[in-house]
C-alpha cells in the first residue's frame with residue numbers, strides 16, 4: 020500500500036517518501052510523518068535466517084513505497100557493505116544477562132552510521148526520481164556523532180555539498196578530530212560558540228529563511244537535512260530493532276512472540292522513536308525505556324507531562340545526548356494528539372515562545388509504553404567501571420547511561436523481561452572519560468595513548484576510524500558565533516558576493 024507523508028504542523032499537503040527525503044524538513048517547520056505506520060508483512064519467524072540487508076529491505080520497502088525494488092536494494096547494498104567491520108552489521112553481545120545491540124561498527128563508530136551510510140544513496144535516488152536539477156546542500160547541526168557520520172557519507176558524493184555546525188566546546192576530542200580532518204572539497208565544518216541547541220536552532224532557521232532560499236535557488240542550490248528530522252534517517256533505524264528481535268529468536272534467546280524490552284540512550288529522540296515504530300509494526304516490544312543523562316528534560320516530561328527546556332544546559336561525558344530540545348519528540352506528540360497537526364503546532368509554538376508546553380491527560384495515557392529515567396555523571400562512570408570489572412566489557416559513556424537507567428528500571432519494577440540495550444557508540448570515541456571511569460590513573464595519558472591502553476584492557480583492536488585520524492592533518496579550522504551561521508554558509512556557497 021502506498022504511504023504518503025505529511026507535516027506534523029499541517030496535514031493538508033502530502034508528499035511521497037522521496038520528496039520528504041529530499042526536503043528534509045517541511046516548509047512550515049514541521050517534521051514529515053507517514054500517514055500510518057505499516058505492519059510487517061513477514062512474521063518474526065519468517066524473517067529468521069535473513070541477513071541485515073534482507074531485513075532492511077523488508078522493513079524499508081514498507082515506508083519508501085515510491086522506490087522501486089531495484090532502487091532500494093541498490094541503496095541497501097551500497098550502504099551496508101565492508102564499511103562495517105562486522106558481517107552482521109549490528110552484532111549482539113550478551114553481558115550480565117542483557118543484550119547489547121552494537122550499532123557502532125560502521126565507518127565513524129557511532130550508531131549514526133546505521134542511517135547515514137544509506138541516507139546519501141536514498142537522497143541521490145530521490146533527486147533522480149523527482150528530476151531535481153539543483154545541487155543538494157546538506158545542512159547539519161551535530162552534538163558530535165551525526166557530523167562525522169554525515170561527512171563520511173556525503174564526502175565526494177556528486178551533486179551534493181555538506182555543511183556541519185558543531186558546538187566548539189561541546190564534543191569529545193576524538194569527535195572533534197574526526198570532523199576537522201574530513202577530506203573532500205564538498206565538505207565544510209564549523210565550530211560555533213554555543214551549545215548543540217544553538218546549532219540546531221540556527222540550522223532550523225536557515226532552513227526557514229526565505230531570502231536565503233531565494234539566493235540559493237538562483238545559484239542552483241537547495242538545502243536538505245541529514246539530521247534525524249529527515250525521515251530518511253528514521254526509517255533505516257527501525258530496521259535494527261526488527262533485526263535484533265529476529266536474531267534473539269534465531270538463537271533461542273526468546274520464544275516466538277515473547278516480549279522484549281528496549282533501552283535507548285536518548286538525545287534528539289530519533290533512535291527511540293524508531294523503536295516505537297518497530298513496536299507498532301508488530302515487533303513484540305514491551306517497554307521502551309528512555310535513558311537520559313543530566314539533561315533530563317525527557318525524564319521530567321514522562322513523569323509530569325510537561326516539557327520544559329528552561330533549565331541549565333549541562334556538558335556531560337555523553338555529549339551526543341546533551342540536548343534540551345529533542346526534535347523527534349514532535350513526531351510522538353503529533354501521534355498522541357490523535358494525528359492532530361493543529362494541536363501539535365500549538366504546542367510547538369508554545370515551546371518556541373516560552374520554552375515549554377504541557378500535554379493533556381488524554382495524551383499522557385498514550386505514553387504507557389514509555390519509561391523514562393536518567394543517570395548522573397557519577398552513576399555513569401560507576402556503570403562503566405562495574406561492567407568492566409564484572410564482564411570485561413567496555414561500554415562507551417552513552418551506552419553506560421542506558422545501562423545505568425536499565426538497572427534503575429529493574430529496581431523500580433522488578434520486571435525481568437529479556438532486554439536489549441542500544442549500544443550507540445564505540446568506547447574508542449570517548450576514550451578519556453571511559454578510561455578515567457575505570458581508573459583515575461589514566462588521566463595523565465594523551466588521547467592516543469589512551470586509545471592503545473583501551474585496546475589492551477578491553478582486548479579489542481583499535482577501530483579503523485581511530486587509526487585514520489591519528490596522524491591526519493586538520494583541514495577545517497572555522498569557528499564562528501552562533502549569530503554568524505548564515506554568513507558562514509553564504510561564504511562557503513559563494514553567495515556572499517552580491518550581498
Ligand SMILES: *Cc1c(COP(=O)(O)O)cnc(C)c1O
Pocket residue numbers: 129130131164165247284285286287288289290291339340417443444
Ligand atoms: C546521537 C546519539 C545518541 C542519541 O540518539 P537520538 O536519536 O538523538 O536520541 C545517543 N548516543 C550516541 C553515541 C549518539 O551519537
